[in-house]
Amino acid sequence: MTVRIGVVIFPGSNRDIDAINALEVAGAEPVTLWHDQATLDGVAGVLVPGGFAYGDYLRAGVIARFSPIMRGVAEFATAGGPVLGICNGFQVLTEAHLLPGALLRNRGLRFVSREIAIAPERLDTPFTHALGERRPLRMPVAHGEGAFYADEATLDELERDGQVLFRYVDPTTGAVAGGEEDRSNPNGSLRAIAGVMNAAGNVAGLMPHPETAVEAVLGSDDGLGIIASFVASADARERSAGPALVGAR
Amino acid sequence: MKLPLVEIRYAINVRPKPGILDPQGRAVEGSLGHLGIDGVSEVRVGRRIELMVEAVDDRAARAIVERLASELLSNPLIEAFDIEVLEGSSSLVGTPG
Numbered sequence: 498m499t500v501r502i503g504v505v506i507f508p509g510s511n512r513d514i515d516a517i518n519a520l521e522v523a524g525a526e527p528v529t530l531w532h533d534q535a536t537l538d539g540v541a542g543v544l545v546p547g548g549f550a551y552g553d554y555l556r557a558g559v560i561a562r563f564s565p566i567m568r569g570v571a572e573f574a575t576a577g578g579p580v581l582g583i584c585n586g587f588q589v590l591t592e593a594h595l596l597p598g599a600l601l602r603n604r605g606l607r608f609v610s611r612e613i614a615i616a617p618e619r620l621d622t623p624f625t626h627a628l629g630e631r632r633p634l635r636m637p638v639a640h641g642e643g644a645f646y647a648d649e650a651t652l653d654e655l656e657r658d659g660q661v662l663f664r665y666v667d668p669t670t671g672a673v674a675g676g677e678e679d680r681s682n683p684n685g686s687l688r689a690i691a692g693v694m695n696a697a698g699n700v701a702g703l704m705p706h707p708e709t710a711v712e713a714v715l716g717s718d719d720g721l722g723i724i725a726s727f728v729a730s731a732d733a734r735e736r737s738a739g740p741a742l743v744g745a746r
Numbered sequence: 747m748k749l750p751l752v753e754i755r756y757a758i759n760v761r762p763k764p765g766i767l768d769p770q771g772r773a774v775e776g777s778l779g780h781l782g783i784d785g786v787s788e789v790r791v792g793r794r795i796e797l798m799v800e801a802v803d804d805r806a807a808r809a810i811v812e813r814l815a816s817e818l819l820s821n822p823l824i825e826a827f828d829i830e831v832l833e834g835s836s837s838l839v840g841t842p843g
Contacts, residue, residue: 555818555819556821559818559821563818592821598823599821599823599824601766601767601769601824602769602770603769604767604769605769606769606770606772606773646766646823646824647823648823685767
């Protein structure tokens with residue numbers, strides 16, 4: 498049986514169709530989860546897609562956090578269920594305290610919509626195991642509030658505990674990007690962090706869009722390994738009815 | 747029963763915490779030169795939310811506003827807030843005691 502993955506749709510989500518397509522390309526059966534439903538319909542994993550949930554009023558992601566579906570997602574995550582947030586979905590998961598840190602207005606002040614590259618910090622996680630090797634992955638970013646922020650102590654902790662999942666890198670050399678003056682770091686994220694995991698290793702978020710880079714016809718299929726890792730982990734967890742495939746240290 | 751209800755109008759001022767880069771403030775500061783103004787620096791942009799609270803007494807109303815401010819209106823990681831009473835609070839109405 499094909500693994501069923503939920504795609505949460507808030508008013509203002511706009512990357513849900515891309516997420517659904519990516520899950521299909523990765524061999525999963527996407528199940529749409531509307532923001533005002535309280536249950537997850539028995540899905541094996543949850544993808545929170547990009548967009549402008551509830552218009553991004555007040556702060557990106559904060560209103561979405563209090564929607565009925567997010568109570569279900571929080572319970573699912575606490576029980577070890579795999580959850581992936583992309584772009585606005587990442588913002589929603591940080592506001593919901595399911596992921597550490599916050600996403601600030603891009604340091605360059607502008608909305609940034611272009612191709613960038615990221616590289617995984619680890620290949621032993623539910624979100625990266627299918628990537629096979631560390632190399633630059635080309636995919637788009639499209640956001641105005643994507644500068645990853647946490648205080649210095651928290652950043653040190655995230656690095657120590659292996660919770661930094663992706664960093665922005667030079668697309669050619671794979672070298673980790675510098676600060677806001679480095680074009681490889683599109684939003685001025687601290688320590689060039691593009692994506693993080695929770696301590697348990699079953700919830701992850703990233704600002705770039707792997708779900709729109711899953712077929713060569715889209716310009717890149719470098720994102721497919723991330724979606725495929727997530728789908729395979731959800732599938733493995735469901736089959737074993739145990740904990741996520743690989744946890745954080 | 748605690749009666750009567752109090753109706754208090756509050757303002758919550760949310761601002762970026764010290765040390766948090768504030769790109770909006772930086773943009774505003776950057777525009778000052780165009781106005782021919784100098785001597786202005788350290789511009790920080792926050793937001794102000796005004797609202798009316800009905801509760802059994804001042805203390806209950808305040809508790810509601812503090813919860814709203816810390817859980818919804820601000821993100822404690824990056825923002826600080828203060829609460830102003832605009833009108834309606836009075837020791838005449840429902841002060842707990």
